[in-house]
Amino acid sequence: MTTSRTIRVTVRGSFDNLTDEQKTALIAAGADHADILAVQYTEDGHLTYDLAARPFFTFRFGEQVTDEKDIPQVTARAEAKAAAWMADRGYAFKKLTSQTVDLSEVPLGPRGRRISSSGTH
Numbered sequence: 086m087t088t089s090r091t092i093r094v095t096v097r098g099s100f101d102n103l104t105d106e107q108k109t110a111l112i113a114a115g116a117d118h119a120d121i122l123a124v125q126y127t128e129d130g131h132l133t134y135d136l137a138a139r140p141f142f143t144f145r146f147g148e149q150v151t152d153e154k155d156i157p158q159v160t161a162r163a164e165a166k167a168a169a170w171m172a173d174r175g176y177a178f179k180k181l182t183s184q185t186v187d188l189s190e191v192p193l194g195p196r197g198r199r200i201s202s203s204g205t206h
Contacts, residue, residue: 089149091188093126094163096144098181160185
């Protein structure tokens with residue numbers, strides 16, 4: 086039996102040397118990217134930022150893998166997708182970092198342990 090692993094990659098960075106026009110466009114679109122309560126981990130990436138408050142951005146990517154050896158490639162793809170999104174729009178950026186989490190390795194909280202031990206979902 087093959088077990089699928091859910092991998093979440095959070096890629097962070099900061100905008101760099103934006104023009105006034107770029108800042109205006111990003112701030113105008115900011116409402117679509119500022120709601121941290123609507124955060125999603127998707128294969129294409131979910132972008133959040135609040136340029137009016139600070140020059141940082143966060144992309145969240147999610148993928149399924151069947152082999153633990155594939156996790157580094159998931160991280161590399163996420164970083165490349167974030168960089169490509171920025172480059173495609175002409176946004177300079179710096180200090181790109183990422184954090185990868187294999188959800189199969191995350192300990193269950195009390196509620197999750199109760200559900201898991203009872204066999205119900």
